[in-house]
Amino acid sequence: MVQLVPVKTNVFNSLIFSRVKPKHKFFIDVGCSDGISFDPTFGINNDMKFSGIFFEADKNKYNKLCNNFPRNDLIKVNDLVTPNNIINHLEKNNVPKDIDAVSIDIDGYDYFIIKTLLENGYLAQSFCVECNTIFPPGINWTLLYKEGYFWSGNTHFLGCSLSLYDKLMKKFGYEIIHYDWENAYYVKRELYTQFFNFKENSLQTAWEKGYWKRPDRGLPGGFEWNDDFVIANLDPRLQLHFVRNHSHIRTHKENEEFYLFHDNEFDSLDENKKKVLGLL
Secondary structure (H helix, E strand, C coil): CCCCCCCCCCHHHHHHCCCCCCCCCEEEEECCCCCCCCCCCHHHHHHCCCEEEEECCCHHHHHHHHHHCCCCCEEEECCCCCCCCHHHHHHHCCCCCCCCEEEECCCCCHHHHHHHHHHCCCCCCEEEEECCCCCCCCEEEEECCCCCCCCCCCCCCCCECHHHHHHHHHHCCEEEEEEECCEEEEEEHHHHHHCCCHHHCCHHHHHHHHHHCCCCCCCCCCCHHHCCCCCCCCCHHHHHHHHHHCHHHHHCHHHCCEEEEEHHHHHHCCHHHHHHHCCC
8 A cells, every 4th residue: 555645744733633623524625736745634634534625627636636535525626716616616515614624725816715715604713825935924915816827837926925815814813823835824713822822923923934034945845946036135115116027027927917015005005906805
């Protein structure tokens, strides 16, 4: 029998569900690849035997997923998930709303999938959201939803920043407990005391500890591909100027539609943009 070995730390089982009692032992995993490599749900699926629903758009990765996990209590869906179809998929498969964990990693309009889940009452005990690590706390960025979008693989401008995710998650009653490379882990606010005092874990601290000041950052396997786009040492005003004028934005058409603003600009942000982001 082949032993399944995950690439990343299993935060869901080693940190969260070692302290929080699961309700249904059920998860939602959007953009799961083969269910093993880089997949945050591997631990609760393989080790804790949670049930769940997997979504993977790539046919080859989906086939590997099915081979890796033939269990009947794991639902596998080969489809491109969007804000317009995610709820239909969940309802069709009788997924309960008060589940235990959600993970998303689609390298695109991830923010709007999470926003749709939250607004439709899928208030899991915990979330793992993939953040774009090039944007330090204070900078709010998200790619907007565009039908048929796929990440080209040759630009840094994808997904959503930690600061913007944090605004959305706080609105729906969640607090960050851990940041691991690009993954931010959130739990419901009423569960937060089971981890540590919130005052001791600012976004800046979480981002620095989990990414920016890690000793292996820049080494092989340590996000060395971000080395050509480092803005964290710049003044916040220069950070925004650099991003807005970077050649990647000008040359990659799939990334033309995005929102970008600093925390100190939020109060004056256009109300229509706040509405699109679900932050009114």
